[in-house]
Amino acid sequence: MAAVISGMGVALPPATAQAEVWDGYFARRYTGAQRRIARRIFENSGVRTRQAAVSPLVEDVANWSTERRMRRYQTEAIPLGKAAVSRALETSGLSAGDVGLFAVCSCTGYATPGLDILLARDLGMSPTVQRLFVGHMGCYAALPGLGATSDYVTARGRPALLLCAELTSLHLQPPADRTDIQQIVSHALFSDAAVAVVLTPRDQALxxxxxxxxxxxxxxxxxxxxxxxxxxxxxxxxxxxxxxxxxxxxxxxxxxxxxxxxxxxxxxxxxxxxxxxxxxxxxxxxxxxxxxxxxxxxxxxxxxxxxxxxxxxxxxxxxxxxxxxxxxxxxxxxxxxxxxxxxxxxxxxxxxxx
Missing domain, CATH: 3.40.47.10 (Thiolase/Chalcone synthase)
Structure with missing residues (x-):
């Protein structure tokens, strides 16, 4: 029995042009030669638009404590994750109560109870739904997430749901790091998104x-x-x-x-x-x-x-x-x-x- 990806859902925070983010915020963080280097990195990043749940054009989180960032993560990630999961279930033709395993991947925020518990509650999943949280694996986490959920579907013959939700905008580093090329590259590339995937046994997926x-x-x-x-x-x-x-x-x-x-x-x-x-x-x-x-x-x-x-x-x-x-x-x-x-x-x- 194979596990089949039968539905997907995407949820994105508001988008902003890369040039606007540079001109409106990051350009002010650098001076002289470092500003020229940073601008070149932003221009050559391959990114033209990006999303941020917490935009630096509106709120500067660079000097926020980790505690404050984690509290904001819960506030922003729950509605974003809910939207992605709801869309994935709709495209698969399943309801939240059909899900046997709910897995969540995220490396940008932690709290207990986490997204797996709170979203399962808010979306009406069964109290017997099994849950898995995949944390701090970074950019490749979706694929071991797919591995775990597809193994569950194959072994149990029940649908599973995978959610990947990241709010990298909450981890803007303070201006003291303005000479760190690694941080400039990170600030030029990273963005926010949530994507959910429904996996179904092959004999139940059209x-x-x-x-x-x-x-x-x-x-x-x-x-x-x-x-x-x-x-x-x-x-x-x-x-x-x-x-x-x-x-x-x-x-x-x-x-x-x-x-x-x-x-x-x-x-x-x-x-x-x-x-x-x-x-x-x-x-x-x-x-x-x-x-x-x-x-x-x-x-x-x-x-x-x-x-x-x-x-x-x-x-x-x-x-x-x-x-x-x-x-x-x-x-x-x-x-x-x-x-x-x-x-x-x-x-x-x-x-x-x-």
Whole structure:
């Protein structure tokens, strides 16, 4: 029995043009040579519009305590998550009471009771619903989330629901970090979003994408290349310039191994959902896999329109692919994060009559 992605829902905070965010806020944080460097980073980020639950144009959270940020996380994430889950359930034709497992991925906020409990309550899920919280895995968390929920569906024969919700805007770092290039890059790329996915047993789904395999590789020798540290002033991103080189060393081998187990090659994939961690990340993946520009059009489009939203981002790319006039037959999802870790998920179009 395969688990099939039978519904998706997206919820986004208000969007702002990247140029407006630069001119209205970040340009004032830098002077001299650092301002020229920061402006170049913002202009070359590949991001044209971005969303923020807490926009720096309205509220400057840079000097907020972590406690204050976490309280605001609950206030903003609950309605955003509720909207995404409600839309996913609607597109799948299921009700909240049908869900057997509710999994939530987030690395930008923590509280107990968490989103899994509060949203299950507010949306009317069964008191017997099982819950799973996947925290602090970062940008690739959606794929182990898909792995856990699809395993549940396959083993139990009941629907599961996955929500990825991130509010990176709450972790703006204070002006004292204005000379830190890693922080400038983070501020230029990251954005907010929530995406929910419903997974259904194949014999209960009219159509969708069957989850064929979820696989990963972690290079622990480069664990310090990407970090997400809890500080007294929110969570601080560490992002080495060596990350693309590490991905280049591992991505082809992981992809080839997964595809070989299904008797496939790269040429058999007609849909690529690659997490757009930044322009250089996409360039490396394209080069290592020998893909043409069209293959990563959806990933670059998501980066441009939404920014890097951490865990929901690869699901935004998947949503763009599945809404095409001619949706792909096979989709390979790729996401990367702390570890350094690379995750791959193979999806294949499925119908009851297939």
């Amino acid at each position: 159509a969708g994408y069957a989850v064929r395999e979820v696989a990963a590789v972690t290079d622990t020798t480069t664990a310090d290349h990407m970090t997400w540290e809890v500080t007294d002033l929110g969570f601080r991103m560490g992002l080495s310039a060596e990350v693309p080189a590490v991905l280049a060393a591992h991505v082809r081998g992981l992809v080839d191994d997964v595809l070989a187990r299904h008797g496939l090659t790269v040429d058999a994939i007609d849909g690529w959902a690659v997490h757009p961690g930044g322009p250089r990340i996409l360039d490396v993946v394209q080069e290592q896999l020998g893909l043409d520009d069209d293959a990563l059009e959806a990933s670059r489009g998501v980066l441009s329109a939404y920014g890097n939203c951490s865990s929901p981002t690869v699901l935004l790319v998947l949503d763009a692919l599945r809404k095409r006039q001619l949706p792909p037959r096979r989709i390979l999802m790729l996401a990367f994060g702390p570890g350094l870790t690379l995750y791959v998920t193979l999806l294949e179009a499925s119908t009851l009559t297939a």
